[in-house]
Amino acid sequence: MGNVVIDVMLKPEILDPQGQAVGGVLPRLGFEQFTEVRQGKRFVLTVDGDVTQEHLSAARQAAEKLLSNPVIEDVVSVRAEGSAQ
Amino acid sequence: MGNVVIDVMLKPEILDPQGQAVGGVLPRLGFEQFTEVRQGKRFVLTVDGDVTQEHLSAARQAAEKLLSNPVIEDVVSVRAEGSAQ
Amino acid sequence: MKIGVVTFPGSLDDRDAVRAVGAVGAEAVPLWHGDADLRAVDAVVLPGGFSYGDYLRCGAIARFSPVMEALVPAARGGLPVLGICNGFQVLCESHLLPGALIRNDHRKFSCLDQRLVVENAATAWTSQFEQGQEITIVLKNGEGGFVADDRTLDELEGEGRVVFRYAGDNPNGSYRAIAGITNERGNVVGLMPHPEHCVEPGYGPSLDGLPFFTSVLQAMAQA
Amino acid sequence: MDEVTRSAAHVDTVSRAAQSPDVEQPWLELGLKSDEYERIREILGRRPTSAELAMYSVMWSEHCSYKSSKVHFSLWGENTTDEMRERLLVGIGENAGVVDIGDGWAVTFKAESHNHPSYVEPYQGAATGVGGIVRDIMSMGARPLAVMDPLRFGNLNHPDTLRVLPGVVAGVGGYGNCLGLPNIGGEVVFDDCYQGNPLVNALCVGAMRVEDIHLAKASGVGNKVVLFGAKTGGDGIGGVSVLASETFDEGGPTKRPAVQVGDPFAEKVLIECCLDLYAAHVVDGIQDLGGAGLSCATSELASNGDGGMRVELDRVPLRDASLRPEEILMSESQERMMAVVEPSRLGQFLEITDRWDVEATVLGEVTDGDHLVITWHGEVIVDVPPRSVAHEGPTYHRPLERPAYLDVLHDSTPDSLPRPADAEGLKADLLSLLASPNLCDKSWVTDQYDRYVQGNTALAMPDDAGVVRVDEQTGRGVAISTDCNGRFAKLDPYAGAQLALAEAYRNVATAGAVPLAVTDCLNFGSPEDPGVMWQFREAVRGIAEGCRHLGIPVTGGNVSFYNQTGDTAIHPTPVVGVLGVMDDVARRTPSGWKAPGQVIYLLGRTRDELGGGEWAHALHGHLGGRPPRVDLDAERLLADILVNASRDGLVDAAHDLSDGGLAIALAEATLRYGVGARIWLDAVCERDRIDLFTALFSESAARAVVAVPRSEEVRFTDMCTARGQVHARIGVVDDETDGLDLQGQLTVTLAELRDAHTGTLPAVFGR
Ligand SMILES: Nc1ncnc2c1ncn2[C@@H]1O[C@H](COP(=O)(O)OP(=O)(O)O)[C@@H](O)[C@H]1O
């Protein structure tokens, strides 16, 4: 079994209320070193056997078509990840 | 400016309705090759200057303390990422 | 006059929409997400709810349903379509309307009696309002923040396609306090608040939802 | 794990159990007592298999068997008269009680607790609490109409409250909103006693035609047993991993989440699917899967039926293929139901589940004989008399003892607390009380709940009761309120429980509905503490006898024990829900006044009763003395007056008096629509021989304020006089007055009222 990992983030110009909220709480917990926080989504797609180029290109298509909305989001990466447990 | 990226996923034994919903549509869109989909969160924390070991260990603490709920989630990775745009 | 009301799995306000259609004397026709068949209706309402659970993004999965495959070209051809809340999100995901809806800026679901200004009383769904009229209808959602890039926003403003704007405090961080918009032709309207909850005395905060439905009856009569 | 290892060799079968009587079994770790384990052996005539042990241990747990509380439940029956039974279609003992509300409509409602899971994981704990009670209502054959959520938290300013409350509220909303069920009321109460043990109670109400009531029973030999809904995972198994690790060595699955995660979308689809199944008349018996999962569903269905049942457990669709049979039996995976279906209707049943994309699996069938037999890949792993699992668990007569601290508490009356000496002081107390955590505006919470979905909501927060339409043609519908002041119950659990009942009853009548039936959710500390057990007994007796006095039956409820942190129990918190009926809910009475010129009347008598009240608690951190006197005759009369006045159009607004007394009721009625009032209380003070402070802050029961149109004033007062209802004209609605003007005493502007009322929760939880 292998995994394809897809990362999706809101475009930088789009307001990110969740990231902002996290960013607001961190200093109160003593973490002052982070200047900004953005929150995105991570999808792990499992395939039988090893991840092939075909899997990766199918995943890329799925990411563009379904997993992200191009009006507000960017697909920041699509990659194979070591075999699952 | 540098970024620390934190990935959080639901523990494997926890029901993931979001991933399930995505997994249910993919075949209808012609993607039959994915046997399971799990959805998680990705946080990007920005720091001034390069990412140091201190940043990473602070991020790790923040991940455990605030960004994940250890009852149902795992922090699957905390890593530095090339400098931001 | 026949107005179709679509039910997706997870639609919640479909019954209310049916009731609202009946309240103005039109015939409500249930449309099923799994059938690519509009059953010869004269207009369509996409109701509120959480289609397919809305787990990925609101409306993202509904967009690919068979009924939407039939609806998108019909809407492009001029069929009056009203997207309420989740229906608005589906219209945006389907690119019948520009922009997108994201998590409320305060990150909570909120249910309010909301004041709105009608900024365009010339669409298929708003002709029975006065331009500039203030109305109060129910707003209830977790992801009602309207966003789009500046060029799109300027275009919407410039072409008079902002149909409703929030009055008073911006309840969810929508850019330029936009509550609802229309397409170039004015037949497709999407908004976050819920007119279908405001059509019966004794239920809901007002009767300000009725003109939406009387407007489309008139548009259909003229068509 | 592959098929082979999962099947035969590693499974504890009935025949193996018969041959190996001396195998050590982890009954203690599973929470059984040695005599309970012995009883199981006696019932079976051998040692139980691991699967049987799993079933008995969950079904005989406090949560499922009511073993500490059951002996007190005879009080319900003893206090239910034939007259009270008349409208009761289904009573205590089924998934939920059902009452006849007229015109062929039946209504079912019930409350349940999800306290402990909500402390561990607030969002999911609360969400699955809502999901569970909704399935209970569905399993009666009803369409769920609305939910409510009585909540209790620790100190508002404790950091843990900041973790628990937002999660719980988001969970209640996240699940209920997504199901499309309006939330029409509840409670938000703060008290230090709930710090390590918040209470998350959830109530659901549903309706059906009288002839469509369904019951949880498996009868008809050859009928199919169908499991449908979500796949089964390792959710909420907790204790069974003990069993697994005792029985099996290596190679087993490792982690089993004690937390259940809800999928409200799956439940929404399940609701619609069930309603289609009911409409098609293809369901013979039905049961929801809640606590104890399949163990409960199979044993209860079989036990309530007239035959036995055979189930092939290996057919259960799994989310996690490594689950062992005993884990499958105990899993509390959400969004599942079990139905009994005649073979000739199975095809139609499966067509409907298909249309909704709901997975349905035939697990087995109803058999003759009286055993529940469960197999795993052909081998028998359970063979038990189902009644012994579901209904014949142990019962305890636990020792009761009135706690000694009560005398100390009773002696410490609020009389010694400093009462404000002048108008300035009264005003300051009024505003602080209005801003106090328990009396402040709760919209930070309630705005997160959809109160409009389905379009049938006629009244919801912040009014006294939630009111929903049942029949769209006639407008017939129901009103519900839930209440409990735990401090009253601490001072006197009998009176406290009756005051909770009285308040909920009064709230329903205030909205204009005729009270009809009662549900409860009894939250207490450890039953092993004789003091707690005494509180419990007193509270049950209070509710049961109170109901008899009011003539409305208890139709069901829930018991939650072990609500304590260390040795310290929460205040006894018997939450009572009352349901009432209205011919046309569009005529309901809201809690605020709007029309200038209407006359304000205070109904009921005021005594100096501040013990356990909000003034002593919020302003002085004091708990002591006696709670207000209970007068159920007065409550009955008041309810009658309120209902008749509403029906005849004699009142346009009505608000009951409870926490914080008259001062808070007047402030809330003013704030509701932002319309002011002039008030004079001299006559009331003189009549009741009290001072202004007492008139404003006492919490005497059986009182309400109403706004009467001038044209109806004579009819209204004539009715009160004729019926002997104590009433006093205390003011007039006046939109020229900014806020409240207590003539000759003090004025409070609308802005002052609003600032005090609305600031508290946002200051802690943000916008
Ligand atoms: N957790 C909650 N969920 C829904 N409604 C709530 C909740 N808490 C309070 N409310 C609503 O807010 C209003 C005020 O609550 P409360 O002061 O406790 O009412 P009362 O004193 O009449 O019982 C009521 O309408 C009540 O139903």
Ligand SMILES: [Mg+2]
């Ligand atoms: Mg009340």
